[in-house]
Amino acid sequence: MLALLHTSPVHVPVFDALRDEEAPGLPLRHLVHEQLLGDARELGPAAVREDVLRVLAEAVDRGADAVLCTCSTIGAVAEAASASLGVPVLRVDRPMAAAAVARGRRIVVLAAVASTLEPTAALLRDEAGERPIALRGVLVEGAWDHFASGDTEAYVTAIARAADALTDVDAIVLAQASMAPAAARTTTGVPVLASPRLGLRAAAALVTAGPPGTDAAR
Template sequence: MIIACLHTAESNIAIYEGAAKQLGLPTDCLLHHVRADLLFAAERAGGLTPEIEAETAAVILRLAQDADAVVLNCSTLGPAASLAADRCEVPIVRADCALAEYVGKSCGKVTVLCTTETTIAPTTELFEEAAKTTGAEIDVRLIYGAWVLFRAGKQEAYLAGIAEAAEAAYREGAKTVAFAQASMTGAAALLADDYPRPLASPTAALQAAMTAITAR
């Protein structure tokens, strides 16, 4: 079984490998491909354009030629997954969609934290749609200044800020906290012990990919 993962940050490779290990997947089952330029282009354009979406879909289709499933691990580029899926024979998993479907089963207030402004719109749409069946209250929040820290390579400060935002969300009544981007995953370990662990997309995405592969 080969699951191809399309990333927009090199650092997310280790995060996905860690999630695969937790799920008991073979060490060589993930195929990683990084296209940071696609996210940079979307950030410069102020969001996902039809041209960037088409290019992302083309990359997904190329990866699908050598994989049993493809995971798109970027919430900003997420809509390109549907575009590629219409022309692909293997499952295409949108990581934030897999997380939204999992979180959507929750009840009560769900706070979804983001660190990039370009992901707010697609993330809000996904999580609100997924929550319709349970009536969960979705609150999508941007952690201001966090992405600047990430781009500057200040990983410890980036994760610390995310952990603080997660604790604040719990104090304000959130029953569930979710991290919209894979790069945020490490912040879960920084929360005080009396807070629940926030949910992140890598595990949800790989579980969805495995389910889709076995269902074929």
């Protein structure tokens, strides 16, 4: 079973649909904790470490074979908990980051929430390793207000426009899972990468593989 840690309920149907396409039959357990993002934005991701660990430990106790954290702001905190939990914990944007650095060195991170910019940039640097990359962070002003008010159309449109305005770039990274629909709205010829599908696919593979040393993992 794959547990998913969300900080917004809007992700639940999105990942259910992706599961049906990428890993039919895979059991999912959705854990929605909106306050984690609010606290992380106000106090910093480190401030929610104990709360995240508690939520993830409960998921493991209830049978999770792996955990996917769909919030980029707290992704690194969740991922770091893997060692103490005994099951793999994947942040949803790591597979996207790997794909981005493979596209070229000039990468722009688009975000609707400022607290997501640095964690995403740190992840990209981590995936790049010794390869030199040129990172630029762009906050889509006003986009999060649209999301918070439930105006998804305005939210997606603002992000797509921001992506189309970028130049001199090899890849555009959409820093938050909620931004994914904007990728299909852009007209730029630059690859626009979103995290949900890539993240779900990678997390499903972790569950299918099983723990190291098991028959499933061979």
